[in-house]
Amino acid sequence: MSGAAGREPVFPTRQSLGLMKSKLKGAEVGHSLLKRKSEALTKRFREITRRIDEAKQKMGRVMQIAAFSLAEVSYAVGGDIGYQVQESAKQARFRVRAKQENVSGVFLPHFESYTEEGINDFGLTGLGKGGQQVQRCRETYARAVETLVELASLQTAFVILDEVIKVVNRRVNAIEHVIIPRTENTIKYINSELDELDREEFYRLKKVSGKKQRDVAAADAELLARREQEAAEAIAQGDTKAKPEEEAPDAPDVLGEQEDTDVIF
């Protein structure tokens, strides 16, 4: 069969045949499970990529609006507030929290944005003028950042899923194209070896029984021959009642019917 897959180094015994059979069964079950997992992940993955595409476009619009509101601020304040903002930033008000979401045994993080109340680094920004614009700009940017955080969690999920799907697919392929053929090959090998042993055993038994038969036949023949001989002898004895000396030349029948020679005293 497919010689490329090779087989496992086992002794062809019934025990390892059983082991291999259960291994094959396990591999098939695992294969179907992993295949289903991969399909579920891929479905999720496609959904995420679609949402990433949408979110990226949304991000472009949102950032544009945000940039415009910042331009309004600099117009209203009448100067550059960048330096002031950078220097007064101390504590993050806008933070994210990571949550986990389980998709077929894969933990996907999901960022959730929240604002730390009570932190306000920019209380004095736009105090002179343009405070309203600054406030609006902050709200606009906060919404923009929410979109960005959403996008970031999608993107992280995308990266993780991409990797996991690769691993799962690699496993599916390894089981499908290496482990299953190899186990099947091993089973075939063990079966053929066992068959050969069976044939050898059968031949040996045949040989043994043939020899036994021959022996029995020989013994029978001998017995028969002896019986025949005995029978023949018996017949011969019957025939040679007149001449018993043939049979027992050493012991002349004194009781026979033959006439005794006269004894002359």
Added chain:
Amino acid sequence: MAASATTYKDRQFLAVIGDEDSVTGLLLAGIGHVTDGPDAQRNFLVVDAKTETSAIEKAFVNFTQERNDIAVLLINQHVAERIRHSVDSFADPFPAVLEIPSKDHPYDPEKDSVLKRVRRLFGE
């Protein structure tokens, strides 16, 4: 692989590398954070025409690999373009590197490292 809880549990800040306007806007939204102590570190970097590429590179490495309290790194696309190699070769799930458009540079989906991967995966 599935990220263990410790890798992102204490990641709660966003970082930003970008031009002055983007950084200002995002700081107004309240993402700016300066760590306590003598070696105070800011989680934002303002890039202008005079900023050296090595400085951007250094900040990128600092935000992505050295600091472990950053969940999302926002980077202007035209800045990412300057350190494109580092951005493209950074493939870890944490922190998520997000390319954002800036005021002067409209967003180009063709250059985004993640969208490039999306495109490649779907063979477009």
